Amino acid sequence: MSESRLKIFTGTSNRPLAEEICRSIGEPLGEATVTSFPDGESFVKINENVRGQDVFIIQSTCPPTNHNLVELLIMIDAARRASAQRITAVLPFYGYARQDRKDQPRVPITAKLVANLLVAAGATRILTMDLHSQQIQGFFDIPVDHLFASPVFFEHFARTKRENLIVCSPDVGGMKMAAAYADVLGAGLALVAKKRKSATRVEAINVVGEVDGCDVLIVDDITETAGTLTAAAKILHEHGARSIRAAVSHCILNEVAIERLKSGLIDELITTNSTPVNTHGIPVTVLSIASLLGQAIQRINTNESVTSLFRVKGF
Secondary structure (H helix, E strand, O other), X not given: OOOOOEEEEEOOOOHHHHHHXXXXXXXXXXXXXXXXXXXXXXXXXXXXXOOOOEEEEEOOOOOOHHHHHHHHHHHHHHHHHOOOOEEEEEEOOOOOOOOOOOOOOOOOXXXXXXXXXXXXHOXXXXXXXXXXXXXXXXXXXXXXXXXXXXXXXXXXXXXXXXXOEEEEEOOHHHHHHHHHHHHHHOOEEEEEEEEEOOOOOEEEEEEEOOOOOOEEEEEEEEEOOOHHHHHHHHHHHHOOOOEEEEEEEEEOOOHHHHHHHOOOOOOEEEEEOOOOOOOOOOOEEEEOOHHHHHHHHHHHHOOOOOHHHHOOOOO
């Protein structure tokens, strides 16, 4: 049997996830020195031969976002200059994804800029999960494999099924995701209409759908300040919801979010380990996406389809 031409490396953003991915597929995590100089500049050295290899570099561009992004770019450049045959940037969480359009005068489209930087650095393929908007895939002129965390969530919900379940989108933009969850879970559907007052403050205006006496599951792709989630939870409680859980693919919880979640408006927050999650004593359930990403890496390496990873078990 020939030696595997698969090499997996990781930056410093989420090393535990990278190690778990490697364990799930029985591959060693590649040896690389990834540190910073005293002035903050990143230094990278790949400590093994990658000439002609299929290289995967795992790095979530979560806070500190700019540092992690530059670290990823430098790692890609190092692999390219070491003559790697193919370089796949694995971004479990794609930072800057919310800056995907020009919605004000004189603002950038930073999600597109990040795509340009990744390609310029030498990435030949992108593997990511639950982009804020799927059209970001079109910002790349290289192949993009876009995975969904929903199969991981569905397997969890198969073990914790609730009667009178209502899936709720906390805003109009999330209705497509909420409808998909409701369809698979055999649940009803609701929508919270909101008005954003600032980057950290959201006002819920109304609830569309019947939630009185029901167990509500709010689904969203990302939360940072938990403003949207807690505003939705508050108005859902006012409309008679019996319990409220939230399933969010990427949790980047800051101090404002922690304080809001400690209010008790949300009974349980369910998320993934796409970014490091500090629970801070709040009821958070963290599901692992390591197996999902590991299988995708194996399939890309062997030039197989990743479509089967979207199949849902338990329903």
